[in-house]
Amino acid sequence: MNPPDARTAAASPPLIRITNLNFSYGDRPILKNVSLDVPRGKLTAIMGASGGGKTTILRLISGQNHPPTGSVFFDGVDVGALPQKGLYALRRRMGMLFQFGALFTDLSVFENVAFPLREHTRLPEPLLRDVVLMKLNAVGLRGARDLLPSEVSGGMARRVALARAIALDPELVMYDEPFAGLDPIALGTTARLIRNLNDALGTTSILVSHDLDETFAIADHVVILANGGIAEQGTPEQVRQSQNPLVRQFVNAEFDGPVRFHYPGATLEEDFGLATPSTHSRTETHA
Numbered sequence: 411m412n413p414p415d416a417r418t419a420a421a422s423p424p425l426i427r428i429t430n431l432n433f434s435y436g437d438r439p440i441l442k443n444v445s446l447d448v449p450r451g452k453l454t455a456i457m458g459a460s461g462g463g464k465t466t467i468l469r470l471i472s473g474q475n476h477p478p479t480g481s482v483f484f485d486g487v488d489v490g491a492l493p494q495k496g497l498y499a500l501r502r503r504m505g506m507l508f509q510f511g512a513l514f515t516d517l518s519v520f521e522n523v524a525f526p527l528r529e530h531t532r533l534p535e536p537l538l539r540d541v542v543l544m545k546l547n548a549v550g551l552r553g554a555r556d557l558l559p560s561e562v563s564g565g566m567a568r569r570v571a572l573a574r575a576i577a578l579d580p581e582l583v584m585y586d587e588p589f590a591g592l593d594p595i596a597l598g599t600t601a602r603l604i605r606n607l608n609d610a611l612g613t614t615s616i617l618v619s620h621d622l623d624e625t626f627a628i629a630d631h632v633v634i635l636a637n638g639g640i641a642e643q644g645t646p647e648q649v650r651q652s653q654n655p656l657v658r659q660f661v662n663a664e665f666d667g668p669v670r671f672h673y674p675g676a677t678l679e680e681d682f683g684l685a686t687p688s689t690h691s692r693t694e695t696h697a
């Protein structure tokens with residue numbers, strides 16, 4: 411496994427440091443002893459099979475879930491140790507773009523972006539207007555301010571959600587599958603925009619995505635989750651060259667590998683009456 415980019419690590423401490431984190435839903439373990447640094451000012455992608463715990467990591471970073479053991483530090487602050495008020499203050503430093511954007515359908519594009527500003531600041535109206543228009547300008551939608559979400563395309567709606575995620579000038583923006591449901595052109599536009607906003611605003615970004623090519627094209631640092639732990643991390647190039655079979659299967663989009671295509675069960679021989687009792691074996695197990 412590759413360590414985070416050495417130059418970044420030397421330049422400044424990570425914005426997020428996760429140490430020895432364990433997390434379960436009920437008695438089902440999801441994350442097992444995970445330690446991870448998210449470098450400041452960079453775009454880190456978290457990838458891996460469905461249900462691997464990627465969204466759970468985002469929820470642990472924002473303090474929506476609490477780890478029974480291990481810690482999440484945001485800019486040196488232990489998120490799990492914060493009282494409710496401190497947690498709210500911390501969340502103002504984070505922007506979130508959830509899967510499918512989740513805009514308020516009865517509010518205009520302008521009011522969707524204005525929403526977090528109205529909720530969390532007391533900006534006078536003319537200043538609020540300027541901030542909203544600047545954010546909309548950054549995503550190319552200043553001219554669409556008066557439209558309703560139903561009047562813009564899916565790709566544009568995602569860009570409105572992006573403008574809303576950066577409305578409060580967060581230090582960290584977390585994107586949970588921001589490309590879901592987008593056509594290839596809108597997907598490419600959104601990916602470029604995420605990269606450009608990260609650089610232009612000097613934020614740190616965490617991107618959870620299944621779109622390998624687009625994600626590898628824009629990420630500085632890639633983390634592959636598998637079996638509750640980090641199977642690999644490094645630059646996109648380093649991860650592509652990983653020899654870990656779990657990573658190879660994922661990166662090469664292989665149909666079968668350590669993660670089995672077949673759900674565990676009876677063998678073909680058993681189901682079709684071709685086997686003698688001695689050859690009955692349940693080999694199709696998950697890695």
Ligand SMILES: Nc1ncnc2c1ncn2[C@@H]1O[C@H](COP(=O)(O)OP(=O)(O)OP(=O)(O)O)[C@@H](O)[C@H]1O
Pocket residue numbers: 435440458459460461462463464465466467
């Ligand atoms: N609140 C919850 N209660 C119980 N189980 C949950 C809860 N939230 C998520 N899970 C389960 O925990 C596992 C990890 O969920 P998580 O959403 O973190 O995975 P993911 O890697 O983001 O998946 P995907 O790529 O499909 O979005 C999944 O199997 C999910 O069904």
